[in-house]
Amino acid sequence: xxxxxxxxxxxxxxxxxxxxxxxxxxxxxxxxxxxxxxxxxxxxxxxxxxxxxxxxxxxxxxxxxxxxxxxxxxxxxxxxxxxxxxxxxxxxxxxxxxxxxxxxxxxxxxxxxxxxxxxxxxxxxxxxxxxxxxxxxxxxxxxxxxxxxxxxxxxxxxxxxxxxxxxxxxxxxxxxxxxxxxxxxxxxxxxxxxxxxxxxxxxxxxxxxxxxxxxxxxxxxxxxxxxxxxxxxxxxxxxxxxxxxxxxxxxxxxxxxxxxxxxxxxxxxxxxxxxxxxxxxxxxxxxxxxxxxxxxxxxxxxxxxxxxxxxxxxxxxxxxxxxxxxxxxxxxxxxxxxxxxxxxxxxxxxxxxxxxxxxxxxxxxxxxxxxxxxxxxxxxxxxxxxxxxxxxxxxxxxxxxxxxxxxxxxxxxxxxxxxxxxxxxxxxxxxxxxxxxxxxxxxxx
Numbered sequence: 001x002x003x004x005x006x007x008x009x010x011x012x013x014x015x016x017x018x019x020x021x022x023x024x025x026x027x028x029x030x031x032x033x034x035x036x037x038x039x040x041x042x043x044x045x046x047x048x049x050x051x052x053x054x055x056x057x058x059x060x061x062x063x064x065x066x067x068x069x070x071x072x073x074x075x076x077x078x079x080x081x082x083x084x085x086x087x088x089x090x091x092x093x094x095x096x097x098x099x100x101x102x103x104x105x106x107x108x109x110x111x112x113x114x115x116x117x118x119x120x121x122x123x124x125x126x127x128x129x130x131x132x133x134x135x136x137x138x139x140x141x142x143x144x145x146x147x148x149x150x151x152x153x154x155x156x157x158x159x160x161x162x163x164x165x166x167x168x169x170x171x172x173x174x175x176x177x178x179x180x181x182x183x184x185x186x187x188x189x190x191x192x193x194x195x196x197x198x199x200x201x202x203x204x205x206x207x208x209x210x211x212x213x214x215x216x217x218x219x220x221x222x223x224x225x226x227x228x229x230x231x232x233x234x235x236x237x238x239x240x241x242x243x244x245x246x247x248x249x250x251x252x253x254x255x256x257x258x259x260x261x262x263x264x265x266x267x268x269x270x271x272x273x274x275x276x277x278x279x280x281x282x283x284x285x286x287x288x289x290x291x292x293x294x295x296x297x298x299x300x301x302x303x304x305x306x307x308x309x310x311x312x313x314x315x316x317x318x319x320x321x322x323x324x325x326x327x328x329x330x331x332x333x334x335x336x337x338x339x340x341x342x343x344x345x346x347x348x349x350x351x352x353x354x355x356x357x358x359x360x361x362x363x364x365x366x367x368x369x370x371x372x373x374x375x376x377x378x379x380x381x382x383x384x385x386x387x388x389x390x391x392x393x394x395x396x397x398x399x400x401x402x403x404x405x406x407x408x409x410x411x412x413x414x415x416x417x418x419x420x421x422x423x424x425x426x427x428x429x430x431x432x433x434x435x436x437x438x439x440x441x442x443x444x445x
Contacts, residue, residue: 012351012352012353012354012356012357012360012384012386013384015380016357016380016381016384017357017360017361019376019377019380020357020358020360020361020368021360021361021362021363022377023368023369023370023377024358024361024363024367024368024419025039025366025367025368025369026363026364026365026366027039027365027366027367027418028365029365030060030063030064030066030067031063032067033066033067033070033071034071036064036067036068037067037068037070037071037072037075038071039367040068040071040072040367041071041075041076042369042371043072043320043322043371043416044072044075044076045076045318046281046315046317046318046319046320047273047280047281047282047315047318047319048269048273048281048282048283048284048311048315048318048319048320049068049072049078049282049283049284049319049320049322050283050284050286050307050308050311050319050320050321050322051064051065051068051069051283051284051285051286051291051322051324052286052287052288052290052292052321052322052323052324052414053065053285053286053287053288053324054287054288054323054324054325054326054355054389054390054391055326055331055333055346055391055392055395056114056117056287056332056333056391056392056393057114057116057117057331057332057333057341057391057393057425057426058326058329058331058332058423058424058425058426059122059423059424059425059426059427060326060420060423060424061324061420061423062120062122062123062126062426063122064324064418064420065283065285066122066125066126066129068283069081069126069283069285070126070129070133072281072283073130073133073143073283074133076281077279077281078143078281078282078283079141079143079144079276079279079280079281079282080143080144080146080273080276080280080281080282080283081130081143081144081145081282081283081285082145082146082147082148082268082269082272082282082283082284082285083118083145083146083147083148083284083285083286084147084148084149084265084285084286084287084290085110085117085118085147085148085149086112086147086149086150086151086152086155086239087146087147087148087149087152087156087235087236087239087268088105088109088147088152088155088156088158088159088236088239089109089112089118089147089152089155090118090145090146090147091103091146091147091232092105092109092442093123093127093145093442094144094145094146095440095442096127096131096438096440096441096442097127097130097131097134097142097143097144097145098134098139098142098143098144098145099131099134099135099139099142099440100440101440102440103159103162104162105155105158106154106155106158107155109442109443110443112151112152113334113337113338113393114334114341114393115341115428116332116341116426116428117393119428119429119443120332120426120427120428120429121426121427121428121429122426122427124429124443127145127442127443130143130145144272144276146268146272148264148265148268148269148284148286148307149261149264149265150239150242150243150260150261150264150265151189151243152236152239152243153182153185153186153189153239153240153243153244153247154186154187155236156236156237156239156240156243157179157182157183157186157236157240159232159233159236160175160179160211160215160233160236160237160240161175161176161179163229163230163232163233163236164233167222167225167226168218168222171214171218174211174214175211175214178204178208178210178211179204179207179208179211179240181202181204181207182204182207182208182240182244189243189247190247190250192244192247193246193247193248193249193250193251194251196248197248197251197252198251203244203248204244205244205245205248208237208240208241208244209241211237211240211241212234212237212238212240212241215230215233215234215237216234235268235271238264238267238268238271239264242260242261242264245260246260246261246264255302255303255304258299258304258306259303259304259305262290262304262305262306262310263305263310265286265290265307266307266310266314269282269307269311270314284307284311286307287390287392288323288324288325288388288390289306289390289392290306290307290308291306291307291308291321291322291323291414292306292308292321292408292413292414293306293308293309293312293321293412293413293414294306294308294309295309295412296408296409296410296411296412296413297388297406297407297409297413298406298407298408299406301407308321308413320371320415320416321414321415321416322414322415322416322417322418323410323413323414323416323417323418324418324419324420325354325355325358325388325389325417325418325419325420326346326355326419326420326421326422326423327346327348327349327355327356327358327359327421327422328345328346328347328348328349328421328422328423329345329346329422329423329424329425330343330345330346330423330424330425331343331344331346331391331395331423331425332344332425332426332428333391333392333393333394333395334393334394334395335394335395336394337393337394339394343425344395344397344425345397346391346395346397346423347397347400350387350389350401350405352386352387353386353387353388353389353405354384354386354387354388354408354410354417355388355389357386358417358421359421361419363419363421364420364421364422365418365419365420365421366418366419367416367417367418367419368416368417368419369415369416370411370415370416371415371416373411378411381409381410381411382409382411382412384409384410384411385407385408385409386408386410387405387406387407387408388405388406388407388408388410388413389404389405390404390405390406391404429443
């Protein structure tokens with residue numbers, strides 16, 4: 001791939017638009033779960049199906065992923081849902097959907113910015129469905145729900161200590177000593193990184209590694225009592241180790257911190273697959289920028305990698321990478337980090353973007369697949385290099401070209417593309433627990 005992508009970009013040609021129009025399969029509304037999901041049976045042979053999103057606040061993306069995931073679970077034996085969320089917060093949903101007793105928590109779930117990303121009616125509806133699905137299955141066969149991300153330093157420290165307090169108070173005391181220098185920074189981890197890197201304060205790397213090692217050394221002893229609880233504690237200890245590194249590395253450059261985060265998310269996915277045993281199959285929900293093969297994008301040409309690229313390397317053809325796109329509508333996003341959520345209008349896609357090509361293809365909703373990378377459509381896509389839009393939790397329409405577009409080769413980035421010409425914002429949940437919901441309900445507690 002070129003390092004100066006802009007100089008090599010080819011315009012979207014009428015021939016490519018015509019090919020997209022021919023090969024795109026019109027989709028029903030994702031509200032029709034059965035009909036929508038049936039289009040994705042072709043990916044049921046995969047071990048990992050990664051479902052993207054072009055924004056962190058679009059209802060259609062969440063509802064489509066829910067319909068696809070339901071189909072993969074019901075018809076193709078998928079056993080894991082892994083999402084771009086913090087491990088302890090997602091564990092609340094896991095407890096709920098697998099009918100586990102609620103654990104003691106340090107605070108409410110999904111209260112870290114951006115709260116709307118997982119605390120919304122679309123995710124709540126999927127969690128309710130998954131709980132009902134699991135009710136008819138024995139505990140070992142129930143579908144689990146996990147977070148892959150790295151930002152839960154305080155809650156993960158709390159989870160490790162709570163677990164050890166219950167199973168080995170002496171080990172819990174040792175863990176408190178190891179975490180002691182990190183604990184004061186658990187609610188301001190970026191400040192910890194600044195103190196270590198900028199001001200020379202002693203770091204806690206050796207201590208957090210030692211704590212993780214201690215949990216692994218005593219694996220057989222702890223697993224005899226409760227293997228699920230041990231695994232949860234180990235994953236939280238891995239989050240603490242990764243977060244300690246992340247908040248130091250973030251002061252050394254964006255590429256290093258991005259790679260550390262995605263390596264952790266990939267490692268977490270691999271650990272969950274191994275823990276669930278032979279035959280485990282996972283669906284991943286994350287942003288296109290994590291799901292698509294980074295090596296086929298400007299971020300990869302600048303040295304970054306992501307979950308999608310690592311899954312392709314680890315699982316080959318058993319990993320399916322599916323991107324999602326839209327032209328216009330509304331989105332839930334903020335104007336700055338930690339700013340309030342707004343419902344913002346999404347600008348129409350630029351004429352030199354893949355999104356505009358799919359718009360010109362003329363379908364309101366569609367699935368376009370080129371998984372085997374053969375045939376005329378794949379060849380045309382491989383010959384194209386265009387812009388692609390990425391809206392995260394922050395959306396600044398006034399600087400959209402600079403802040404939300406990047407160069408990509410769609411043919412190598414994804415195996416398929418789900419298109420919605422017009423989309424709407426997710427609906428955030430308030431603090432209240434809905435009337436009649438079980439006490440274990442994971443939102444609004």
